[in-house]
Amino acid sequence: MSHWVYGCLMSVDRTQVLRAAAALLTRKATATMDEVARAAGIGRATLHRHFAGRDALVRALEELGIQELEAAHDRARTQEGPADEAVRRLVGEVEDVAPLLSFLVTENQLFEGDQQNDGWERLDARVSALFRRGQEEGVFRIDLTPAWLTEAFYGLIGSGAWAVQDGRVAAKDFQYMIVELLLGGARRSVEK
Amino acid sequence: MSHWVYGCLMSVDRTQVLRAAAALLTRKATATMDEVARAAGIGRATLHRHFAGRDALVRALEELGIQELEAAHDRARTQEGPADEAVRRLVGEVEDVAPLLSFLVTENQLFEGDQQNDGWERLDARVSALFRRGQEEGVFRIDLTPAWLTEAFYGLIGSGAWAVQDGRVAAKDFQYMIVELLLGGARRSVEK
DNA sequence: ACCCAATGAGACATCAATGTCTCATTCGAT
DNA sequence: ATCGAATGAGACATTGATGTCTCATTGGGT
Numbered sequence: 001m002s003h004w005v006y007g008c009l010m011s012v013d014r015t016q017v018l019r020a021a022a023a024l025l026t027r028k029a030t031a032t033m034d035e036v037a038r039a040a041g042i043g044r045a046t047l048h049r050h051f052a053g054r055d056a057l058v059r060a061l062e063e064l065g066i067q068e069l070e071a072a073h074d075r076a077r078t079q080e081g082p083a084d085e086a087v088r089r090l091v092g093e094v095e096d097v098a099p100l101l102s103f104l105v106t107e108n109q110l111f112e113g114d115q116q117n118d119g120w121e122r123l124d125a126r127v128s129a130l131f132r133r134g135q136e137e138g139v140f141r142i143d144l145t146p147a148w149l150t151e152a153f154y155g156l157i158g159s160g161a162w163a164v165q166d167g168r169v170a171a172k173d174f175q176y177m178i179v180e181l182l183l184g185g186a187r188r189s190v191e192k
Numbered sequence: 193m194s195h196w197v198y199g200c201l202m203s204v205d206r207t208q209v210l211r212a213a214a215a216l217l218t219r220k221a222t223a224t225m226d227e228v229a230r231a232a233g234i235g236r237a238t239l240h241r242h243f244a245g246r247d248a249l250v251r252a253l254e255e256l257g258i259q260e261l262e263a264a265h266d267r268a269r270t271q272e273g274p275a276d277e278a279v280r281r282l283v284g285e286v287e288d289v290a291p292l293l294s295f296l297v298t299e300n301q302l303f304e305g306d307q308q309n310d311g312w313e314r315l316d317a318r319v320s321a322l323f324r325r326g327q328e329e330g331v332f333r334i335d336l337t338p339a340w341l342t343e344a345f346y347g348l349i350g351s352g353a354w355a356v357q358d359g360r361v362a363a364k365d366f367q368y369m370i371v372e373l374l375l376g377g378a379r380r381s382v383e384k
Numbered sequence: 385a386c387c388c389a390a391t392g393a394g395a396c397a398t399c400a401a402t403g404t405c406t407c408a409t410t411c412g413a414t
Numbered sequence: 415a416t417c418g419a420a421t422g423a424g425a426c427a428t429t430g431a432t433g434t435c436t437c438a439t440t441g442g443g444t
Contacts, residue, residue, distance in 0.1 A: 012421080030302055032401060043422040048403065084379055106298060109354065110222055131378070141372075141380045148369045149378055151355045152348060159347030162301065168339045177340045180333075185377030186323070186341055187276055188333045203390075203442095224431060235392040240433065 012042055014050060018064050021057060026099040027165070029106065033057075058107060059117070065104050066119035068097045073126050083134025084183050090130070091157070091182075092175045098161035105154060127153055156182055204234055206242060210256050213249060218291040219357070221298065225249075250299060251309070257296050258311035260289045265318050275326025276375050282322070283349070283374075284367045290353035297346060319345055348374055 020040035024031050031039075033054055037047040051057040072093035078086045094101070108120070131149040134140035140149070160178045163169040169177055212232035216223050223231075225246055229239040243249040264285035270278045286293070300312070323341040326332035332341070352370045355361040361369055 028302070033403090034401080043424095044402095045404090045423075046421060049420085053403070054401090087378075110220070134378070139380060140378050141376075144369060144373060144378060145361070147360045148355060148365075148373070151351045151360060152369075152373050152378075155347045155351030156344060159343045163340060163343045168343060169337070173340075177336060177344075181336060181340070181344050181377065182373070183377045183379040184333075185373065185375045185379075186279075186326070186332050186336060187375040187377075188331060189381055225433090226431080235394095236432095237393075237434090238391060241390085245433070246431090 012046060018060055022061055022100045026103045029103060062104055062117050065100045069123055078130045083130060083137060083139045086130055088179045091179050095174050098157050102158040102161045124150055204238060210252055214253055214292045218295045221295060254296055254309050257289060257292045261315055270322045275322060275329060275331045278322055280371045283371050287366055290349050294350040294353045297350060316342055
């Protein structure tokens with residue numbers, strides 16, 4: 001009586017389950033394991049066989065997110081060319097991971113600093129280094145610290161992801177809106 | 193054997209309980225009712241007598257946050273003077289409510305759009321109107337929509353609040369960092 | 385000095401999510 | 415065709431938070 005959409009037995013695709021989980025948890029962060037399982041099209045028992053518990057699932061999502069973010073950094077080649085153009089490329093490459101990133105950032109704030117994944121530090125360091133490089137090359141202003149620019153970067157990515165999801169911003173404008181605000185600000189500049 | 197810090201019986205100060213709850217939930221959004229009660233220095237039963245349940249508590253916090261934000265708007269006189277200066281004043285006035293605002297925004301994202309508090313629409317409208325005014329007066333660029341600028345405003349406020357709480361940004365720099373990034377962006381402008 | 389409203393502490397039932405287990409089923413590999 | 419590994423469905427116990435209740439205590443108001 002059941003109907004299988006595609007591939008029903010033998011070896012559940014772990015990555016595909018993670019993507020389904022990310023898609024759901026991104027929209028509803030409080031979704032239960034049962035809901036995640038249904039969203040992934042598998043049984044709850046099977047979900048537990050692959051991920052020991054909710055924590056394990058979230059950590060696996062963390063791994064996935066970190067991997068994709070590092071890949072985005074690599075693709076954006078953030079160490080090459082003018083820093084502002086590198087930021088633009090980075091935002092563009094990060095777009096697909098933005099909702100997942102937003103979820104993970106919120107989730108991380110709940111963790112009381114006990115055991116953080118090292119990946120975050122590496123990513124923070126890469127973003128921070130990009131802004132620092134921009135400052136040293138005279139492209140970015142020096143009165144805003146790299147730490148704050150990094151924080152703002154994540155914040156705007158998250159805001160952009162939510163705005164797109166809620167339909168307040170068109171998906172095609174995601175990169176432009178974020179980059180223009182992050183680099184140029186809201187004030188109308190005289191020149192340009 | 194017990195020691196009362198101040199006022200131990202008769203008529204718990206509702207506002208003070210809300211402030212304690214806000215202070216705790218801001219740091220740990222998943223705190224239980226029991227933890228909230230302890231943080232407020234009252235019994236769990238008493239907490240339940242004043243707020244029917246967790247939902248009621250969060251809604252009361254929403255009311256409090258909305259009231260304080262509207263008060264901040266009033267104090268900032270966002271309809272007077274140049275729009276960019278009005279934004280600067282607004283950020284300054286909003287600073288104290290920032291952590292609570294951050295918590296409520298996250299909490300609201302979980303609600304599946306069922307019953308939203310009207311206050312948010314009013315606040316959104318005020319912020320949005322400020323940015324629109326700035327555009328009409330030629331102070332703000334017109335290629336970034338007021339809706340996005342509003343979203344970014346909230347996002348940066350939240351990022352700033354977390355950055356301060358985690359010690360990545362000094363509390364005294366809160367207003368400056370947010371305003372400068374929001375209005376001027378990270379790019380170093382030629383003039384100025 | 386008395387009374388009563390409000391509190392704190394704790395017992396209790398309830399509920400939802402979790403994690404574990406069993407068992408029949410189904411397909412892939414041999 | 416057969417075997418076996420992995421699955422789905424569901425039962426079950428457990429845990430943690432919630433909401434309700436009782437009762438002794440306290441202190442302000444009269």
